[in-house]
Amino acid sequence: xxxxxxxxNYAVQHxxxxxxxxxxxxxxxxxxxxxxxxxxxxxxxxxxxxxxxSESLTSVTEAAAIHNLVTEMVAYLPTLGVLAASLFLVFLLxxxxxxxxxxxxxxWHTVLQEKxxxxxxxxxxxxxxxDFVLQNGVRGDAKSVVDSIDKYCREQEWAMNVGDxxxxxxxxxxxxxxxxxxxxxxxxxxxxxxxxxxxxxPGARLLTIEFNPANANIAKQVFHFAGVEDKVSIxxxxxxxxxxxxxxxxxxxxxxxxxxxxxxxxxxxxxxxLEECGLLRKGTVLLADNVISPGAPExxxxxxxxxxxxxxxxxxxxxxxxxxxxxxxxxFKS
Numbered sequence: 534x535x536x537x538x539x540x541x542n543y544a545v546q547h548x549x550x551x552x553x554x555x556x557x558x559x560x561x562x563x564x565x566x567x568x569x570x571x572x573x574x575x576x577x578x579x580x581x582x583x584x585x586x587s588e589s590l591t592s593v594t595e596a597a598a599i600h601n602l603v604t605e606m607v608a609y610l611p612t613l614g615v616l617a618a619s620l621f622l623v624f625l626l627x628x629x630x631x632x633x634x635x636x637x638x639x640x641w642h643t644v645l646q647e648k649x650x651x652x653x654x655x656x657x658x659x660x661x662x663x664d665f666v667l668q669n670g671v672r673g674d675a676k677s678v679v680d681s682i683d684k685y686c687r688e689q690e691w692a693m694n695v696g697d698x699x700x701x702x703x704x705x706x707x708x709x710x711x712x713x714x715x716x717x718x719x720x721x722x723x724x725x726x727x728x729x730x731x732x733x734x735p736g737a738r739l740l741t742i743e744f745n746p747a748n749a750n751i752a753k754q755v756f757h758f759a760g761v762e763d764k765v766s767i768x769x770x771x772x773x774x775x776x777x778x779x780x781x782x783x784x785x786x787x788x789x790x791x792x793x794x795x796x797x798x799x800x801x802x803x804x805x806x807l808e809e810c811g812l813l814r815k816g817t818v819l820l821a822d823n824v825i826s827p828g829a830p831e832x833x834x835x836x837x838x839x840x841x842x843x844x845x846x847x848x849x850x851x852x853x854x855x856x857x858x859x860x861x862x863x864x865f866k867s
Contacts, residue, residue: 657747658692659722659751660751662685662686662690662722663722663751665681666681667758670759672760673760674759678727678755678758678759679700679728682724687853691852692852694722694725694852695852696853697853698849698852699822699850699852700728702847703792703822703860704731706818706820706860707733707820712733712790713737713738713789714737714738714785714786714787714788714789714790715737715740715788715789715790716739716740716741716788716812718792718793719742719793719794719795720741720742720767721743721748722748722751722755723755723756723765725822726765727755727756727759727761729792730764730765738764739764739765739766740766740768741768742767742775742776743768743769744769744770744772746769749767749769752767772795772799772806773802776806776810776812777806777810779810780810785812787814788812788813789817790817790818790820791807791813791819791820792820793821793822793832794821794823797829797832798831800821800829801831804836808841813865815866817864817865818864819842820860820862820863821861821863823851823858824858825857825858825859829861836861836863841867842864842865844861844862845861846861846862847862
């Protein structure tokens with residue numbers, strides 16, 4: 534009598550064959566070999582048992598247990614296939630939306646990707662950027678540091694720098710302003726400050742405000758490595774606390790150029806605070822990043838609707854992506 538018939542007869546005599554693995558002990562080596570053989574013909578397990586594989590089984594009980602296991606796996610294959618295909622389609626859809634949809638892109642990069650990578654690598658994204666700069670940049674060469682950050686953010690991990698595309702616009706507008714005193718709101722890792730430091734004329738100064746102490750510490754190390762410490766000063770704290778102190782504590786008369794790249798809901802309050810503190814003069818240039826993605830509609834409404842500003846919009850893309858974004862230049866008139 535063949536092994537297949539023996540198994541069928543045995544299964545009929547037992548009311549619950551699926552419990553065989555729990556009732557009867559199977560040697561691990563025998564189980565592993567049998568399972569491997571079974572997966573090679575998983576779509577039709579009966580021939581497996583009809584061939585000479587019975588020599589690998591020490592008893593009909595063990596054969597029946599493997600037969601049941603393989604049969605159950607076959608039964609679940611369609612469901613698993615549909616689930617795998619669905620997950621793959623969702624992944625492809627998300628990847629597509631990350632390239633073209635602002636909210637999805639920001640959620641993907643700043644929540645999903647960043648948190649998972651932080652968990653795996655045990656350090657922050659900002660620390661990983663610093664490590665890459667120290668390993669790949671040239672000490673004392675600000676341009677090589679900027680290029681290293683761009684390379685890292687394009688090829689390995691997205692970060693919320695102004696980026697190379699909008700960075701070129703920042704360089705151009707700042708150069709045209711011929712600024713002597715520059716204020717940046719939102720230092721982050723120091724990328725935009727490095728770009729501006731390369732454009733500033735001799736003797737000019739750049740003050741950059743950063744609320745997050747960890748980011749400020751990263752930026753200090755980046756500035757030290759790039760050799761721009763004599764041009765850039767980091768002020769740690771909130772903009773609402775530091776802006777009123779600029780005249781008395783930091784010897785600022787008026788500002789020639791202000792780059793806004795911090796919390797978007799602070800764009801309007803901080804612009805009004807600069808006005809109230811007398812830090813804007815006729816001709817002061819305000820340049821705001823991310824006015825489209827993630828967006829700063831209140832700021833656009835405020836400066837475009839005010840007779841005190843002449844506005845120019847520079848369409849571009851969200852840093853290191855295809856998502857639409859732009860910078861807004863607002864020149865203070867009075």
